[in-house]
Structures are given as structure tokens and as C-alpha cells.
Amino acid sequence: MPLRGLAGGLATALACVVAVFGAPAPAGAHPFGDPQTVAITADPGRPEVVRVRWKVGGLDDLTVLGVNLGLLPQDRVLLDGAVFYQPADAATIGPSKEFAAYLLEQVTVTSDGRACTGTVTPPDDLAKTGAGIDYTCPKAVGVASVAVRTLTDLNPAYRTLATGPGGARAVYTDDADTHDWTLSGGAAGQAGRRAAVQIAVVLGGLLLVAAAYVLVRKRKRRA
Known part of the structure; x- marks a missing residue:
């Protein structure tokens, strides 16, 4: 087979393969x-x-x-x-x-x-x-x-x-x-720290109130 005919045949075969399987993707x-x-x-x-x-x-x-x-x-x-x-x-x-x-x-x-x-x-x-x-x-x-x-x-x-x-x-x-x-961290952490401080302040206030109440009771008993 002439080279030109062989090349044409290969080109046709390749075109058929691409048509069936698709081009490389x-x-x-x-x-x-x-x-x-x-x-x-x-x-x-x-x-x-x-x-x-x-x-x-x-x-x-x-x-x-x-x-x-x-x-x-x-x-x-x-x-x-x-x-x-x-x-x-x-x-x-x-x-x-x-x-x-x-x-x-x-x-x-x-x-x-x-x-x-x-x-x-x-x-x-x-x-x-x-x-x-x-x-x-x-x-x-x-x-x-x-x-x-x-x-x-x-x-x-x-x-x-x-x-x-x-x-x-x-x-x-x-x-x-x-x-x-x-x-x-960031704002969320700061908010959490602020909440913790507020809770600590409230608890501290309650402890002071309780301590004051105990002192008053003791003084009344002595009186």
C-alpha cells in the first residue's frame, strides 16, 4: 500500500476511535x-x-x-x-x-x-x-x-x-x-471573659452580703 494511502487509512481509523471514545479529556x-x-x-x-x-x-x-x-x-x-x-x-x-x-x-x-x-x-x-x-x-x-x-x-x-x-x-x-x-479567640473569647468577670462580681457581691449578715447576727447575739 502506498504511504499516502496508509496515512489516510490511519487518519480514518483515528477519527473513528475519537468518534467512539471521545478525544482525550x-x-x-x-x-x-x-x-x-x-x-x-x-x-x-x-x-x-x-x-x-x-x-x-x-x-x-x-x-x-x-x-x-x-x-x-x-x-x-x-x-x-x-x-x-x-x-x-x-x-x-x-x-x-x-x-x-x-x-x-x-x-x-x-x-x-x-x-x-x-x-x-x-x-x-x-x-x-x-x-x-x-x-x-x-x-x-x-x-x-x-x-x-x-x-x-x-x-x-x-x-x-x-x-x-x-x-x-x-x-x-x-x-x-x-x-x-x-x-x-477574638470577640467571642472577649465576650466569654466579660461574662466570667460579671459572674465573679455577682458572686463576690453575694459573699459580701452573706458575710455582713453573719456579722450582724453575731452582734445581735452579743447584745
């Missing part, structure tokens, strides 16, 4: 494994700071994210959805500016209706301990509104299990991506 997501997690905490020494730690659920999700961010080659995810995670993936993704920008875009914090500025700490071990983000707000935080949209941009079926101060818990989904958290 971006890395597919795997949202039905272990859920990703976030932990929201106050910073004891900085009442204006909200700390968020994000951790991926399945390591294959980390690879999928790396492919979608352009940090890993497309061939790490096959057309049938199989994902090939390698330990080096976390080391490639973790310190990258693309990953930091992704977290800051998908995880946001507001307090009193004002946005807080996030700073991503380069993770020591992204696969095991996740990544930490510190959000600095305009003033001490009582209630923080935290939005989490990581991975739902790849597939809306992803879920995020969240924990907060005092054992509070929540589940983030594509259609419920924002939750309010009451922090132990």
Missing part, C-alpha cells in the same frame, strides 16, 4: 473515595488570625489535582479514569505557586463581612499532613465565615469534612460551600 476526578478534610482553629496569640488546614482524601485525588494544575503530565490519568499516584507527586505539588494560588482561590475566609488575607505555609508533607493557611482579618475574629470549594471545581460530588473549635463539625458540599464558625 482533562484528568477525571474520583470524588467517591475518602473525603478531603479541613480543620478551622483560632490562633491563641493572634486573635485576628483564622487558621485552616486542608488535607486531601485519597492520594489519587492529589494526582488528579496536580494534572489539572499543569504540574503533572496528562498521561498519569488514563481515559478509563485510572490514576497513577507516585510519592513524588506531593513533593511536586506542595511547594508550587500554582497550588498555593489554587488554595487561596478555593478556600476563603471573611469576618464581619470583610475578607481576610490568606498566606499558605509550604507543606512539609502534603500527602500526610496537608497544607496550612493563615488568614489575617482586619480585627479580632469572633465568628469566621469559611468557604471551601476545593476539588468541587473538578467534580461537584466531592465532599469535605470539617472540624472547628469546641468539637464543632460540618460537611461542605458543592451547594453548601460556606459555614460560620465561632472561634474561641
Whole structure:
């Protein structure tokens, strides 16, 4: 067969394959494994700071994210959805500016209706301990509104299990991506301290009244 005819035949065959199976697509997501997690905490020494730690659920999700961010080659995810995670993936993704920008875009914090500025700490071990983000707000935080949209941009079926101060818990989904958290620091902590002071003052007053009553009774008996 002439080369021209062979090339034409290969082109026709490739067109048929694409028509049947579709052209190669971006890395597919795997949202039905272990859920990703976030932990929201106050910073004891900085009442204006909200700390968020994000951790991926399945390591294959980390690879999928790396492919979608352009940090890993497309061939790490096959057309049938199989994902090939390698330990080096976390080391490639973790310190990258693309990953930091992704977290800051998908995880946001507001307090009193004002946005807080996030700073991503380069993770020591992204696969095991996740990544930490510190959000600095305009003033001490009582209630923080935290939005989490990581991975739902790849597939809306992803879920995020969240924990907060005092054992509070929540589940983030594509259609419920924002939750309010009451922090132990900031205005909430100040309110608690004010309440404790008021209670102490009241109890002290009651003790003084009781002591005065006892003294009066003793004097009456002596008289």
C-alpha cells in the first residue's frame, strides 16, 4: 500500500476511535473515595488570625489535582479514569505557586463581612499532613465565615469534612460551600471573659452580703 494511502487509512481509523471514545479529556476526578478534610482553629496569640488546614482524601485525588494544575503530565490519568499516584507527586505539588494560588482561590475566609488575607505555609508533607493557611482579618475574629470549594471545581460530588473549635463539625458540599464558625479567640473569647468577670462580681457581691449578715447576727447575739 502506498504511504499516502496508509496515512489516510490511519487518519480514518483515528477519527473513528475519537468518534467512539471521545478525544482525550482533562484528568477525571474520583470524588467517591475518602473525603478531603479541613480543620478551622483560632490562633491563641493572634486573635485576628483564622487558621485552616486542608488535607486531601485519597492520594489519587492529589494526582488528579496536580494534572489539572499543569504540574503533572496528562498521561498519569488514563481515559478509563485510572490514576497513577507516585510519592513524588506531593513533593511536586506542595511547594508550587500554582497550588498555593489554587488554595487561596478555593478556600476563603471573611469576618464581619470583610475578607481576610490568606498566606499558605509550604507543606512539609502534603500527602500526610496537608497544607496550612493563615488568614489575617482586619480585627479580632469572633465568628469566621469559611468557604471551601476545593476539588468541587473538578467534580461537584466531592465532599469535605470539617472540624472547628469546641468539637464543632460540618460537611461542605458543592451547594453548601460556606459555614460560620465561632472561634474561641477574638470577640467571642472577649465576650466569654466579660461574662466570667460579671459572674465573679455577682458572686463576690453575694459573699459580701452573706458575710455582713453573719456579722450582724453575731452582734445581735452579743447584745
